[in-house]
Amino acid sequence: MIGEPLHVHGSVSAKALKNAALYCEAWANMLPADYHAIEITADTIVDDRAALTALDDRAVSAFSGGLDGIFTALRHKQRDLKAGSHDLDAVVMVHGLDVPHTEIEGFERLQKRVKPLLDLLGLPVITVWTDFRPLNRQTWGMSFSAQLSACLHLMSGMYRYALVGSSEPYSDIVLPWGSNPATDYLLSGASMEIVHDGAGYTRTEKVARIARNHVATACAKFCWEGEPDRNCGRCEKCIRTRFNFLAAVGDPYPACFDQPLDIASVSHLKLASKAIYTEFKTVLKHTQKEGWQGSWIDGLKCLVDKHATLYGDGAAALSSTGLPDSEKTVIERLEEENRRLGLTLSVYERSRGYRLWLCYNRLYRIRVLGLVLKCLRERVGLFLRYMKAL
Numbered sequence: 001m002i003g004e005p006l007h008v009h010g011s012v013s014a015k016a017l018k019n020a021a022l023y024c025e026a027w028a029n030m031l032p033a034d035y036h037a038i039e040i041t042a043d044t045i046v047d048d049r050a051a052l053t054a055l056d057d058r059a060v061s062a063f064s065g066g067l068d069g070i071f072t073a074l075r076h077k078q079r080d081l082k083a084g085s086h087d088l089d090a091v092v093m094v095h096g097l098d099v100p101h102t103e104i105e106g107f108e109r110l111q112k113r114v115k116p117l118l119d120l121l122g123l124p125v126i127t128v129w130t131d132f133r134p135l136n137r138q139t140w141g142m143s144f145s146a147q148l149s150a151c152l153h154l155m156s157g158m159y160r161y162a163l164v165g166s167s168e169p170y171s172d173i174v175l176p177w178g179s180n181p182a183t184d185y186l187l188s189g190a191s192m193e194i195v196h197d198g199a200g201y202t203r204t205e206k207v208a209r210i211a212r213n214h215v216a217t218a219c220a221k222f223c224w225e226g227e228p229d230r231n232c233g234r235c236e237k238c239i240r241t242r243f244n245f246l247a248a249v250g251d252p253y254p255a256c257f258d259q260p261l262d263i264a265s266v267s268h269l270k271l272a273s274k275a276i277y278t279e280f281k282t283v284l285k286h287t288q289k290e291g292w293q294g295s296w297i298d299g300l301k302c303l304v305d306k307h308a309t310l311y312g313d314g315a316a317a318l319s320s321t322g323l324p325d326s327e328k329t330v331i332e333r334l335e336e337e338n339r340r341l342g343l344t345l346s347v348y349e350r351s352r353g354y355r356l357w358l359c360y361n362r363l364y365r366i367r368v369l370g371l372v373l374k375c376l377r378e379r380v381g382l383f384l385r386y387m388k389a390l
């Protein structure tokens, strides 16, 4: 049962047990309302040295056709890190995570799309099929790395390392978020290391590396809102990626898209999480660092500015210590900002900071009402005693 102690009927390495305990501890700390640490035991605890069954230091890499996976495959296969590069031998594509497990033909089309790049790099594909996504009760955004790692561990007898492409860079870490350098390594066991790869680069910097290879650019598939083998060009992730290419190499028509870019579309976006907001913020930072000019930067800046209320430093202050004086003040301030930036109030009302504040405000009002009633009761009591004395 979820939330109860877990006993593994089999063998587990000592390292895996220790890491799992720390992993539970980390997530219970980051999301105490959703997770708590449980005890994990096993029939047999295997000595870590005995668990090192891999014959050599070869690595396998998670690959879905997205930019993070392409960047990792390119830089290790082409030895960007010299002696620090992993000996990448194959990629693992999991059918049932991004592409639903029932879409057999769609997944085959996706594999066909990325084949030219994998052939170019000499990387065979290991396909894993799973139906665990619709069956589990986890929040995908917070657990996807653990679920992906479970699939990668199927190869632990063959490979020593499993690379997972990073999300946000070290300079703009977002926590809590399912895949991050603080907890991903804790998904390692003694016979396979899970390596969070590429966090030294922003997504825009990764795009700059990928754009040097036309085949890699043309094969990239990162959109999950359209067909399984095509980038729709209109969703948030597609628009963000177009801006990654613009900021990285000034290319508004990268080969991974088959339609032109609508620059104005960026200002209408609603960013659904802090991780996505951070992605756009890093694109903007990159344009400033490179000294890019153009109307597309104004649209980008407007988008980042108007979401700073929800996800930036201001939002953090609002949701923790900076509780405003009155609801009226908050609404007035937000309405003024909305008029200025075009942000609808409903977006703010869905935020955790706003809900926390409302909760605090209601409790405060109940407390004040209680004090007033107590005071009135005392006054009436005094008055009655006075009248009685007369």
Ligand SMILES: [Zn+2]
Pocket: 223, 224, 225, 226, 231, 232, 233, 234, 235, 236, 237, 238, 239
């Ligand atoms: Zn799309």
